[in-house]
Amino acid sequence: MFNHLLSLLIWLPVVGAIPVLLAGSARPNMARWLALLVAVLTFAASLLLLLQYHPDAGGMQLVESYMWIPAWGVHYGLAVDGISVALILMTTFVGILVIVGAWEVIQDKPHQYMAAMLMLEGLLIGVFCATDALLFYALFEAILIPMFILIGIWGGPRRVYATLKFFIYTFFGSVFMLIALLYLYQKAGTFDMATLAALPLTMKEQTWIFFAFLIAFAIKVPMVPVHTWLPDAHVEAPTGGSVVLAAVMLKVGTYGMLRFILPITPDAGAHFAWLIIGLSLVAIVYIGYVALVQEDMKKLVAYSSVAHMGFVTLGIFIAFMLVREQGNTEMAQLGMQGALVQMISHGFVSGAMFTCIGVMYDRLHTRQIKDYGGVINVMPWFGFFYVLFAMANSGLPGTSGFVGEFMVIMASFAANPWIALFAAFTLIIGAAYTLWMVKRVLWGDITNPHVAEMKEINGRETFVLTAFAAAVLAIGIWPQPLVHLMDSSAMQLVRQLAVHKI
Amino acid sequence: MPNFNDILILLPEFYLVAAACLLLLLDAFMKPEQRASLHWLSILVLLVAIYLVIAGQPDFTATAFGGMFVRDRIAEILKVFALGTTAMVMVYARPYLIDRQLLKGEFYTLMIFAVIGIMLLVSAGNLVTVYLGLELLSLSSYALVALNRDSGLSTEAAIKYFVLGALASGMLLYGMSMVYGASGMGGVPSLALSHLHDVMSYTTAPKLLVFGLIFMVVGIGFKLGAAPFHMWIPDVYQGASTPVTTFIASGSKLAAFGMAYRLLEGGMGDLSPHWQMMLAVLAVASLAIGNLVAIVQTNLKRMLAYSTISHMGYLLLGLAAASPEGYAAAMFYAICYSLMSVAAFGVILALARSGFECEEIADLKGLNQKSPWMAFLMLLAMFSLAGVPPLFGFWAKALVLEAAIHAGMLWLAIVGVVFAIIGLYYYLHVIKVMYFDKPAEGSLLQAKPDVPLRVVLSLNALSLLGLGLYWGPLLSWCRTAFGL
Secondary structure (H helix, E strand, C coil): CHHHHHHHHHHHHHHHHHHHHHHCCCCHHHHHHHHHHHHHHHHHHHHHHHHHCCCCCCCCEEEEEEEEEHHHCEEEEEEECHHHHHHHHHHHHHHHHHHHHCCCCCCCCHHHHHHHHHHHHHHHHHHHHECEHHHHHHHHHHCHHHHHHHHHHHCCCCHHHHHHHHHHHHHHHHHHHHHHHHHHHHHHCCCEHHHHHCCCCCHHHHHHHHHHHHHHHHHHCCCCCCCCHHHHHHHHCCHHHHHHHHHHHHHHHHHHHHHHHHHHCHHHHHHCHHHHHHHHHHHHHHHHHHHHCCCEHHHHHHHHHHHHHHHHHHHHHHHHHHHHHHCCHHHHHHHHHHHHHHHHHHHHHHHHHHHHHHHHHHHHCCCEHHHCCCHHHHCHHHHHHHHHHHHHHCCCCCCHHHHHHHHHHHHHHHHCHHHHHHHHHHHHHHHHHHHHHHHHHCCCCCCCHHHHCCCCCCHHHHHHHHHHHHHHHHHHHCCHHHHHHHHHHHHHHHHHHCCCCC | CCCHHHHHHCHHHHHHHHHHHHHHHHHHHCCHHHCCHHHHHHHHHHHHHHHHHHHCCCCCCEEECCCCEEECHHHHHHHHHHHHHHHHHHHHHHHHHHHCCCCCHHHHHHHHHHHHHHHHHHCECEHHHHHHHHHHHHHHHHHHHCCCCCCHHHHHHHHHHHHHHHHHHHHHHHHHHHHHHHCCCCCHHHHEHHHHHHHHHHCCCHHHHHHHHHHHHHHHHHHHCCCCCCCHHHHHHHHCCHHHHHHHHCHHHHHHHHHHHHHHHHHCHHHHHHHHHHHHHHHHHHHHHHHHHHHCCCEHHHHHHHHHHHHHHHHHHHHHCCCHHHHHHHHHHHHHHHHHHHHHHHHHHHHCECCECCCEHHHHCCHHHHCHHHHHHHHHHHHHHHCCCCCHHHHHHHHHHHHHHHCCCHHHHHHHHHHHHHHHHHHHHHHHHHHCCCCCCCCCCCCCCCHHHHHHHHHHHHHHHHHHHCCHHHHHHHHHHCCC
C-alpha cells in the first residue's frame, strides 16, 4: 500500500472534495464534517509518509512512475525528498486548520468553500511531489482555479479586482515557463526533471530559460518588483484563503526555484545570483519599511510575507555565490538550510498571523488598525497567542522565525558582510512593524465601544491557534528534526550548484 | 469506371444522402404530431453514420472514383467528430427549437446535408471535390443561418454570410483556375491534389502556382474565420439562432481544418515555405484581433465569436509548422475546440427559454446560485477555452505551441502565449459573472429540465476535464493518422 502513498495524498483530498460538494447547501454540517474527515485522513497519510521516508538515505524516495502520454513521453511521475516531505506535512497540517477555522465563519455555500479548499490542498501536494516537468506545470497552474474561486466568492469588497489580478498576474508568469519547458523538451525529448537536470545547455540558452523560470516563480514567491498582486489578494481573500496563500502557495514559488532553476540552469543562476540577492535585499529592507506604514493589518502581514520570503530567495542564491565564488560548500549548505527552514517557519507564522486577524475580523468586521486598541482587556487569551505569533514574526529566538533567518544571515556574512548587514536590518524593521501593530491593536485603553463587546476566543479558535503555536514553538526550540529531515536534500541541492553544464 | 469497391468506400456518404432524402420525404408526409420523432431519427442516422465510418475504415488509404475521394485515417477522425458534434448540437437544440416553434424537418435535413459537405471536404482528393464539399456545406449553412425567417438579425446575418461566402468561394475558385493553368490543363485528373503535388517538382511556372496559392489561402482563411477574413464571424454567430451558431462553431471548424490540410499539404506541400509565412501572419492577426476585440464584448455569442477567431489563430500555429507533428497538433486542436465550443454554446442553449435568449454575458449573473451544476459546466468550458490546465484546452495549446517551436518559429509561440494571457481576461470575466455576482432582480435563469440535454451536456463538459487528465489515446490516434 505504501507504493501509492503519494498518489493517495494527492487524490484523497481532490476526490474527497466531490462528496463534500454533493452534500450541497442544504446540508452544510454534513459538508463540514466530511471535509474535516478528508483533511484529517490526508494529514494521517502525510504522517505515514514521514514514517516511510528515510532522511539519511537521501535522494528521491517513494517513486511512482507511469507512462501518462506515450506520444510525448510524459510520465505521471511522483517522488519525494526531505524538502517535499516537510512541505507536504505543512500543507496537510494547515489544511485541517483552515477547515476548522472556517467552520462557522463561512455561512454562504460552505460546501463549495470546503470543496475548493480540499481541491487546493490536493493540487498543492501534487506540486510538491511531481517529478515530471509537465505534470508539475499542470498542477502549478491548476492551483489557480480553486484559489480564484475562493477569493472571488468569499472575499472582501474588492474581491473581483483582487482575484482577477491574482489570476492574470500569476498566469502571465507561468506561460513563459511553459515555452521554456517546451524548448527543453525539444532538446531532451522528455519532460522528466532528472533528465532535464543533466541536459547540457549553452550560456545563452540557460540565460533565456533562467529568466523564463524566474518570472514564473518570482511572481509566485513573490519577489520585488512583481509582488503587487499579493497585498490585494491577501486583503480581499477570506481568512482561510489568506492562510493557504501565505502558508503554502508562496512556497510553491521558492520550491520551483529549487527544482527548476538550480538544477537546469545552474550557470545562469550563478551568473545572475547578484540580481536575485539584490532583489531579496530590497524585499527585506524596503518592503519592511512599506509594511511599517500600513494601516490595514492584513496588508501589513502581506508585506511582511514579501520581506520574509526575501530571506528564502536570499538563502538560495547566497548559496550560489558561496559555492561558485568561494567554494565554501559548508556555508552554502547553511544558507540553503536556512532558506528551507524559513519556508516552513514562515508557513506557520504567517498562517497564524492571518488566522489571528481573521478572528478579530469576525468580531469587528474591520481590518483597520485604528479601529482597534485595548483588545487585550477583553480577549486576554487571544492576546497571548497574538503576542506569541508577533514575536515569531519579528524573529525572536525561541520561535521558528529566528532559526531560518539566523542561518541565512550567517551564510550571508560568510559571502559578504555587507549583504549580512542589510539582511540583519530585518531584525529591527520586522520587530518595529510587528510590535507597533501589536501595541496599537492590543495594548492601551479601549477607545472604540465595539471593541468592548468583543468576545474571547471560543474552543474552535483556541484549537487552531494552539496548533499553530505548537508548531511555531517546536521548530523554534528544537529545529533539529526538521533540519535533519531536509539535511540530505539540502546537501544534494548544494552539490547541484557546483555542476557546470556548458 | 466506378465499381462496387468505390461505392463501398463512399458508403457512409451515400448512406447519409439516402437517409437525408428519406427524412425529407418523411417530413413531408408525416402528421404534424408525429414530427417530433424526426429528431430522434436524425440523431440515429448520424450515429449509424459514425458506425459506418469507423467499421468500414480500411487499414490503408483507399481512394475512389479515380482519386477524387480519399478515405484515410485523417478523414475518419474528422468525420467521427463532425458527426458526433452535430448529433450533440441536435440534442441541445431540441428544447430551444420547440420553444420558438422552429422545430421543423428542414433543420435536420439541412444539418445532415451540411455534414455530408464536411465529409466530402475532408476526404477530398481533387480540387473539384474540395469545391463540391465546400459549397454543399456553405449553402446548407447559409440556409440554416436564415432558419429563423422572422428575425431581422438572422436574415441580415444570412445575407452577410452568403455575400462574403460567395466572394470567398470566388477567390478560391480563381486560385484554383491559376493552379489549373500551371498544372498542365489536363482536365479533371490534372486537378487531383496528388497530381498537383507532383507538378511542383517540374513546373515551369512556379510564380503562377504561388499566385494561385495566395487566393486559395484566402478561401481557407475565410472558412476558418482567420483574421483578416473574419468579418462574417461575429455577425453570423450573433445573428444565427444559437443551435446553428453551435454547429458553425464546431463541425464547420473541423471541416475547415480538413480543407486546409488537403489543399496545403496534399496539393501544395512543396510550396510550404511560401504558405508557412502566410499562415503565420494570419495566425498573429487572428490572435491579436480575436483576443483584443473579445475583451469589450457584452454579448456572449459575439464574445465567443471573437474567441473562435483567436482559437483559429492557435490552430494555424500548428498548420504553419508544416510538419506531420504540426498537422497532428492542429487536428487535435480542431477536435478540442469543437468539443469546447459545443459545451459553451450548449450551456447557453440549456439556459435560454422562449423570450430569453441568455446571450448577454450579464444574463449569466449569479448562475452559481440559481443552477450550480450549469455554472460548473460553463466554468469547465471557460477554463478549457482559456487554456488553463488540467483542462483539455491547455494540452491542445501546448501541442500547437510545441509544434511551432519545433518548426523553428519560437517567436510565433511567444506571440501565442502572450495573447493567451490577454485572452484569459474575458473567459475569467464570464466566470466572475456566474460565480461572484448576485443574481439580478427577477432573474429568469433556470436550466431546462430536458433530460437528454442535461445528460449529454454534462458528459460533454466533463469530457473536457476527463480528456484533460488523460489525453494520450486521442493524441496517439491523431498522430497515427499522420504516420507518426
